Amino acid sequence: KAGVTQTPRYLIKTRGQQVTLSCSPISGHRSVSWYQQTPGQGLQFLFEYFSETQRNKGNFPGRFSGRQFSNSRSEMNVSTLELGDSALYLCASSLGQGQIGYTDTQYFGPGTRLTVL
């Protein structure tokens, strides 16, 4: 089975611009989660999508948004970029099934490294 893929792998943007990152989950996985990794804050959860609906959200400002398509592919958008948004953005996929409170294993993609100048 192919793993999680993310595009692009590298991006350079300037402050004030917006950016869209893409994630294709493992075949059969319906949940996609996004994480931000920075040297200062470490790995932090952004949000999770399942069946085209956001069902979980971390503590990030509204400039960070996402969506999921019917084929489970997901996009993440950051508007009005700030220098502090420079980070590695990791996408993870999982089956996503199971009752609330359950955690299944998340498999991560290679990430998109975003640099904001």
Add this chain to the structure above:
Amino acid sequence: AQKVTQAQTEISVVEKEDVTLDCVYETRDTTYYLFWYKQPPSGELVFLIRRNSFDEQNEISGRYSWNFQKSTSSFNFTITASQVVDSAVYFCALSERMDTGRRALTFGSGTRLQVQP
């Protein structure tokens, strides 16, 4: 708040040495899930193990072993006979219940392991 502590920032060993990576967690949940991931220089988080709180049996997988102790809230990871290819950053993670009732991963700050030839 739930959190994960990896007190060892960086460890350096010589090939064939055994090394243990420590992980201490805090949670008020009676049911929770713990994970270990490996992040090589390429950036992708590689899943190593998932452990449910109600299963305290230790696990061995080749040169890798994990010691889960609820009494001390620890989930330590040992690599036996380390190899240069084990060089990476290792993350311990706890599934955290969010306001939605659903869970997301809270990561420790990671331990960088360098295995010298």
